[in-house]
């Protein structure tokens with residue numbers, strides 16, 4: 364808890380140290396000032412009795428009354444000011460935490476983001492993270508308030524009768540034990556149910572997300588999904604209810620314990636008053652200070668337990684951002700000329716995905732091949748044969764488990780990561796759909812392009828749209844693709860894909876990688892894209908993954924993959940002459956097209 368609390372206060376300190384100090388001082392003041400109300404009220408009572416007995420002075424009574432008035436008025440103003448500052452501070456903190464999160468996440472590698480351990484942490488952090496970090500900061504402010512309050516009340520109680528301090532401390536002692544025990548249990552239940560919670564959210568999302576909702580209706584999945592939600596949610600609720608019940612019973616026992624010491628304190632003070640040891644005002648002061656002390660200690664211990672709980676959740680938030688990326692750029696890494704397509708060599712590369720526990724199977728086995736600068740390469744193979752994984756290694760999303768990838772003879776691991784990734788333009792199968800204007804969603808392909816004038820950028824952007832066939836449906840480049848907003852529109856899947864291809868053309872990278880870029884695109888546009896690719900990517904390296912053999916046959920080199928191995932490699936002509944798997948697959952597809960054409 365201590366380290367996590369320090370981390371969260373570190374945030375507060377970095378955000379606005381002046382405000383942090385002001386808030387601590389306000390809390391100390393408001394924690395102590397309440398006793399001024401008690402003491403001035405007690406002295407008013409004593410002054411009235413003295414005046415009645417003929418020994419008091421009106422001046423003293425007025426002074427105590429003014430003091431009482433001020434002891435209410437000043438905290439009111441200070442409290443309002445504190446509330447206002449606290450609101451500002453919280454807003455600044457929330458923004459700062461969000462920015463920190465963005466910063467850290469932006470530095471992570473894709474391999475880490477893909478891992479289920481990261482996804483689990485992310486889920487916990489999203490659920491409790493920011494709130495718990497802010498909760499720990501609140502605890503810090505409350506601590507200053509409570510410390511001031513406890514010290515003042517102990518001083519008053521001690522000055523009246525030190526036994527009052529002993530009783531008050533003994534009465535409050537078990538609170539910590541019970542609070543800690545049961546809040547820990549509730550935390551444990553929540554923590555271990557995180558996977559169930561993910562599953563519940565996933566099942567509920569089937570009713571909320573359009574694509575899934577369509578399946579739910581057509582396949583009549585409602586009952587089946589509902590049962591899963593109900594079963595898991597009820598199980599979770601029952602566990603929480605059981606823990607809360609135990610908590611409630613132990614708190615009732617604790618209240619009896621408190622009453623025992625309260626009676627002892629009342630008996631003690633009444634005896635003192637009767638024997639003349641303290642005046643009536645003193646009796647009042649003792650009683651109000653004693654009860655206030657217990658409430659403060661009780662509240663503080665409760666807040667320690669709550670803070671401990673918050674620190675457990677916040678720890679997961681910090682864990683998330685303390686993750687070190689698996690793929691790191693080498694310090695003083697080599698910088699290559701990203702404008703020129705490089706020589707790429709795979710040298711006996713094997714790969715298995717990093718395992719959360721145990722070992723995952725080999726996905727790539729002993730791959731050796733070369734891509735010459737400017738070559739057009741096609742990779743084909745059945746689902747799961749390792750095509751996308753090969754690309755992930757080339758992009759250095761993962762490093763090979765065995766073997767090396769060489770770029771212009773330099774090990775990819777020795778090249779500056781940013782520099783290498785700037786040389787690449789990649790379009791994966793599950794490309795993102797940006798909720799931007801059409802112009803923006805093409806230009807994000809080359810966002811850092813500062814030297815180019817807006818006019819040239821615009822010309823290049825329109826050319827990219829033409830190459831990809833996106834210009835067919837673009838009427839207004841400033842059209843927002845976000846139908847949740849007024850005036851926004853949505854596109855068809857194929858149109859989205861054309862826009863993504865336009866982004867790649869616009870990026871104009873030395874090495875362009877297209878992982879099934881035309882899966883949702885009609886045959887005419889597909890033909891146009893590939894003709895453009897051949898014509899306009901002259902001199903650039905293009906790596907194309909496709910299931911359609913008709914689109915790959917013009918490639919300089921075709922790689923056929925099977926179970927993570929390269930089984931055939933060569934030009935279309937060479938592989939047809941070889942008359943093995945590629946030829947068989949090609950002929951099979953060609954025959955189907957022919958039959959379809961004849962049918963038509």
Ligand SMILES: Nc1ncnc2c1ncn2[C@@H]1O[C@H](COP(=O)(O)OP(=O)(O)OP(=O)(O)O)[C@@H](O)[C@H]1O
Nearest residue numbers: 477716723726744745746747748749750751752753
């Ligand atoms: N992130 C991952 N973690 C663990 N295993 C993975 C991961 N991604 C893919 N795999 C496994 O690696 C193997 C190869 O997957 P890959 O996506 O490279 O195949 P592919 O040839 O591109 O398939 P497709 O044609 O369906 O796109 C598959 O068995 C898959 O289950």
